[in-house]
Amino acid sequence: MIELSDVLFRYRDGEFELRILGLELVRGEQVGLIGPSGSGKTTLLHLVAGIERPERGRIAVDGTVISELPDANRRAFRVRNLGLVFQEFALLEHLSVLDNVLLPYRITPVLRLDRAARGRAGSLIERVGLAEATNRLVTHLSQGERQRVAVCRALVTEPALLLADEPTGNLDPVNKFRVIDILRDYAREHDAALLTVTHDHDLLGRFPRVIDIKSIHSEPTRGVPSS
Template identity: 50%
Template sequence: MLTIENLAFSYGATGFRLSIPELVVADRDRLAIVGPSGSGKTTLLNLVAGILSPESGRIRIGDKDVVEMSDAERRQFRATRIGFVFQDFALLDYLSARQNILYPYRITPALKMDAEVRDRVQTLADACGIGNKLDRHPDALSQGEQQRVAICRALVTKPKLILSDEATGNLDPESKTRILDLLFEQSEQAGAAVLAVTHDHELLPRFPRVLDFAQYRESVPA
């Protein structure tokens, strides 16, 4: 599903540098990413999603090399193949929760919105505990509810790769379990891989693989 080779990235004058010689993630794999703040965990997700471009190296998702794509190709690829739960949720205030979840369909011609998709929005929202709040705007939702909207948006396209940046960070223990169950259930149904950045070490036993960014301390300042 995902293969990274000789990846190098830096933020220029800040001194931040990320270097990953190799990382392979298979279909249906579940990989938790941990490490100190500022170590590059979110940067890695942004590189995989094509939001950032590396200085060198390869990032292959399936048979596609993200690095070789144009900006337009990356946007379409991200919308159709990748589900990204952003740490800051990235919701649009002027849209309802339902419209935020459906946003990938509104901006990507390759995604076709139909009755099945609309039903899927309701099913995902019900599973996340926000099924009765889809017509509310983000400012009328709690932080935890906004986070669940972002999770539904990431899953609605049935992506082949799910990137999660602290998807359970603002949730109570019961909700964390529910959301993680949903992520794993949806990834299994779609044959998708999950890369999840988390500071919650209590969740790590749920993941077959854990990548500790502490191993990159020489190249990535904490």
Template identity: 40%
Template sequence: MIEIQNLVKRYSGPAGDITVLDELELKVLKGDSIAIVGPSGCGKTTLLNILGTLDIPSSGSVSISGKSLEGMDADERARFRNHTLGFVFQQHFLLPQCSVLENVLIPRLAGDWEEGEDETRERARKLIQELGLEHRLDHMPFQLSGGERLRAAVARALINQPALVLADEPTGSLDPSMGDQVADLFAQLNNQHDVTLVTVTHNMALANRMGRVYSLENGKLRQG
């Protein structure tokens, strides 16, 4: 599902270049779930952004689902992102003026989908129900608890039936015991939706429930 070879990412800053990712290698098979841990600033979000086609490597190769990301132009990247990837961010970025159902439907607005509108709405309702939020369908984000917001964000990440879900600190500022709940949720995604999962987290309860745990150190991934 993911193959990264010799990935280097440098940023130039006021004090010169910094190398955040340094000849990093990674292989993830379809259906795997992995966690990436490491101290603040070690490059976890940078790596996820590159996998998410939101940022471009300085050098090296990245392919997802057999497609090489290097050759894609901006349109192809946008299409790939929309069709193949699902994102869950730390600050869930739900639109405050939209209900749970409307938020889940947002990724559907861009792109040319064959499925009819009614069918999509029905699928959105089902997803929301699966995630235990059916009683919050018409609630606005401010009327949800932190965990409920996360579940809405996960439903939104799944609406386009992605092959790969990228999650950056999904437990966010939720209390530490949320690690287990998020892990249950992700196990469900992994099993029922056959989704490959890469999650960046500080929460070891969550990390240890993933198939493999990597730590990002000095620009490289180390398993264990």
């Protein structure tokens, strides 16, 4: 599902560089990624998602070498095949719950907002317990509810790979397990791979495989990465 080999990434200002010897995830695998702050976990997720492009090396997702794709193609690949969840939810505050969930369909020509997509959005919103808030603005929701909306947005396109960057960082204990379980259940049901960055050791027990980023570095990182 994910294959990284001999990847070198440097931010433009040269303050930070990340070298990954190799990383492999198979379809349906659920992995927790840990590491100290500034070790490049988020950067690694961005590389896998094609948000950043490595200077050197090969990154393939589900057979597509995204590290070699131009920006437009990486975006198209991302929106079609990947679901991303961020620590800060990254919702559009002027949109309702439903509109936030359907956002991927409205910002790309590669997906079609049809009845099926709307049905999936409705089912996901219901599944995470927000049916009554479907048409409410996300600013009216609690932190836990917002993250559930963000999870729905990541799942609505039925991605083969889920990338979650500290998805429970801003949540209380009840909500953090709820969110992680939603992601894990989806991955299991759809045979999707799940790579979750987390600092929370309580959650690590839920992942069959945990990778410490230090173990896949070819050498220590320098500086502090931008988030």
